[in-house]
Every structure is written in structure tokens, then in C-alpha cells.
Amino acid sequence: MFGFGGIMPKEGGFFELFNESGVLMASAMHEFHRMLEYPKEMASRSESIKELEHKADEVTHKCMTLMHRTFITPLDREDIHLLIKSMDDIIDFIDASAQRLHLYDVTVIPPDLLKLAGLTVNSVELVKQAVHMLPNLKNSPEILKICVEINRLENQCDQVLRAAVAELFRNEQDLRLMIKLKEIYELLETVSDRCEDVANVIESIVLEYN
């Protein structure tokens, strides 16, 4: 279904929409990371993450409407659906982590949480890059490398989560705080899980169109 020169046609603007979604999720993730570094700005930053999440919702919505109105799509409908849906999940979980952090009034940020957020920033950035490179088939080898790296980061995030939760159960005396932090760790780790889902979809798209 490719046009001349191995460039995927920009019909219907699907790739622009994927790109927009990628930019929004990366902004949200950076905001979240800064929220952890400057807990005093929690209220305003959690609000801007919520706004970014709403914008991403609109992009997803536009993409679905476009898909239903486009006769010939540049990718399989199922791939478009899977891709935009799993990208939407990423920003949803960033938002959920941010809202919970703010709502639960967690102001002392444990080092493990900052570490997990740092790794997750990398994952989300790589998803943004891969999606950006997707329309050009020449990028395939590099996209596949990025997908491998996203998988590696997910394993690392999982290890950080496990160590952090084990530590919480062992040493956190305040049971309420333990429950709050456990939930936030798990929500944040789900962001990297969803990045892996996107990487898998992208990988299968690249393999299919080569």
C-alpha cells in the first residue's frame, strides 16, 4: 500500500494524528517527572497533565472518526485501531499516576519513584520517536532497534517496581502511605507496559510493510 519511494502516503492524515498523540504523551510524561522534582508545583502540573490527556483523547477520537470515513487506509484498520488505542492508554496511565500523586497528597517523593519516572520518560520519548519515523520505510531498521530498547526499558522498570514495592512492605511504617505509594508505582509501571504494547504494534506494522 506504499506510494513511490517507500514513503507511506499521508492519506487521511493518520500519521499526523499518531504524531500529535506522541508529542502530547511525551509532554505529559515530562510534566510528571517535573512534578516529582518540584512537589510544590503538584497542583498546577497535575492540571496541565489532565489537559494534555484531554487533547490526546480528541486526537484519538479524530483518528477513529477518520478511520470510519476513509475507504482506503494507509495501514490495516486493525493496526490503526490498536496503535492509537495503545498510545491513548499510555497518556491515560501517566494522567492516572499524576492525579493519584496529587490526590493522595504525597509530598515526600521516594528516590525509587524518581528512578522509575526517569526510565519511563525514556520509554515514552522512544515511542514518540518511533511513531514519528513510521511513515518512512527507510527508517525500518532504526524503528526496530527502538522497539527492542523499549522492551529492555520495560524489563528495567519492572525490576525497579518490584524492588520498590518489596522495600515498601518491609520498611514503610505508615500503612496508608504504603498503600498510596504501591498504587502509584504500579500505575507508573503500567506506562512502560503500554509503551511495550505500542512497540509491539509498531514492530508488526514495520514487518508487514517490508
Added chain:
Amino acid sequence: MFGFGGIMPKEGGFFELFNESGVLMASAMHEFHRMLEYPKEMASRSESIKELEHKADEVTHKCMTLMHRTFITPLDREDIHLLIKSMDDIIDFIDASAQRLHLYDVTVIPPDLLKLAGLTVNSVELVKQAVHMLPNLKNSPEILKICVEINRLENQCDQVLRAAVAELFRNEQDLRLMIKLKEIYELLETVSDRCEDVANVIESIVLEYN
């Protein structure tokens, strides 16, 4: 794929099955709401919700079998699958909320839970209505309005959930009860999330067939 006069053909009885599923979920949700108003009837009401959930399972099952045996379906197979699956999720989460409430022996119902249940009754009723109106294309503008309203209700439910959980962490002295109620709130809020999923599927169906 529409017949004369913009009426979707009732081939295969798909719309009847969607309708049955909608009626079952609305009954289950009303039962749940009454369960909160009359905690003494918890045992019998949780049992009738379980029965309604089993009936909905059968409807879903019939719908899937029908889809596999029907050569030309009135809607895309993927849309049928998504619609019946997300409707089935709604009643599953109503049932999960009810069983948990009964199992955990929560007999003092916090006002926030009743408030959340009231909003959720509205969401589920709107899903039932939208599904009922689906076979007739003339209803499209009204169906789309209902979908917007379901989305609005989901946002409201989310706010009630957040406030309620923050309140629990702050003031509930009994940690066991806090854990129980938090779980029930989250399960019940998932009902309105799933209503939003159904609204999204319905909206895309209406847009596609117009």
C-alpha cells in the same frame, strides 16, 4: 448496508440481542442501587444481580455464535464484537461491585457511594437507550447526544471517586474498611468507564453508517 428507509435490517437478530443485554444491565444496576438503599436485602439482591449477569453472559454468547454463523452481518464484525464485549463488561463490573459489597459485609453505606451509584444508574440507563435506538438511523442525532452525556457522566463519576477515596485516606480509621470501600468505589467507577467505551463504539457505528 442499510435497508429501505434508513432502518437497519434486523438480520440475525443482532439488535435484539444488544437490546436484551441493555435491559439486563439496567436491571442489574437498579438492583445494585436498591442494595445500597436497603442494606438488609443485600444477600438476596446480590444473588439476583449474579443471575442477571449469567443471563447477560448467555446473550453475549448467543451474539458471538450468531456472528460466526452469519455470512452478511448488519454491522462490521469488529463493531459487533466490540459492542457486545463492552456491554458485557458493564454488567460484569456491576456484579463485581455487588458481590464485593456483600462479601465484605459493608452495611453502613457512605453517602459518596450512594452518589456514585446514582450517577452510574444514569449512565447505564443511557447506554440501554442508545442501544435501543441504534437500529433506526433517524435516531442518529439523538444517539450522538446521549453519547456526549455518557461521557459527561463519566467525568462526574471520576470526580466523585477521587473525592471519596481522598476522604477515605484522610478520615477512615478502620484500615480494613478503607481498603474494602476503596475497592468498591473503584469497581463501581469502572462501570461508568465501560459505559463510555460503549458510547464510543456506538458513536463510531453511527458515524460510519451515516
Added chain:
Amino acid sequence: MFGFGGIMPKEGGFFELFNESGVLMASAMHEFHRMLEYPKEMASRSESIKELEHKADEVTHKCMTLMHRTFITPLDREDIHLLIKSMDDIIDFIDASAQRLHLYDVTVIPPDLLKLAGLTVNSVELVKQAVHMLPNLKNSPEILKICVEINRLENQCDQVLRAAVAELFRNEQDLRLMIKLKEIYELLETVSDRCEDVANVIESIVLEYN
């Protein structure tokens, strides 16, 4: 799409891959059961489950790649996707249960957990059998019986879970341990939920191709 004699063609090796996935999940589930019987071997057994889960990931990956590269598949693409994805979910939840048990350092195994694991071993074994029998249409009646049995086991697992969690809330004095065990019970019960998902996919495949 069947070949002569009602045997599904082994094109592309899809059935071999389903089979491999079934064998891996059954091995992982047996390891988990032994982990509960011999808590001293928890470290080594949780490690071998992790390895089995990685192998299953590779099988899923191969299956998806194969699907994208095969022009005519022996089953609908959507069915292949659903089947391998829900089989992958089964081993993921077995692994999650195992890692949590090890991480949380739960060394005294409650009888209810062993009971739930025993039922789950049966479910997973039945999934393995059904998948193994899938390529031969003559097996259809027996496959459908197995699917009914998997559904029955899921209901039983659900009852054991509920009773076990109610018991935890009532009698477990150590709140940390209560939280840990509740999570492990819920993860393990999700294994039988996912087995039911696989049974539903298999059932609809069998109905479609008969």
C-alpha cells in the same frame, strides 16, 4: 478453509505455535503449584517460571510475525490474534502470581491458596489439551466439552477466591500480609479468567469451522 478429511492444514505452523504456548503455560502452572508445596524452592522455581514466560513471549512474537507474513491463514486473523494473545495472558498472570509470592516473601502458604492453585492447574491443563486437539475437526465435540469444563472451573475458582478474601479480612491480623495475600489470590484467579477467555475463543473457532 479446511483441507481433506477435516484436518486443518498446518500452513505456517500456527497450530504448532499454539501448541508450544500451551505446553509452556502448563509447565509454568505446575512449577507454581510445586512452589506452594515446597516454599523453600521459591527462588529457583520463580526463576524458571520467568524463563518459561519469556519463551512464551517469543512464541507469541513468532506467531504475530508469521500472521503478518502469511497471505492465507488457516484461521481468521482476528481469531489467531485473540487466541495467541489470551494464551499469552495466561502465562503472564501465572508469572505475576509467582513473582509476587517470591517478592513478598510469603512462606506460610494458606490452604485456600493451594486449593485455588490446584483448580487452576486443571484449567490450564484443559486449555493445553483443547489447543492440542484444535487442528482436527473430529475432536470438535470433545473440545466443546473441555470448554464447558473450563467455564465450570472458573466459577469454582471465583468461589474459592471470594471465600478466601472474606476470610482474610475477617481473621488475618497482619494487615501487610492480608494485602499481599489478597493480591496473590486475585492474580491467580485471573489465570482461570484468562483460561475462560481462551475457551471462548476456541469455542467460537470450532463453531465457525463446523
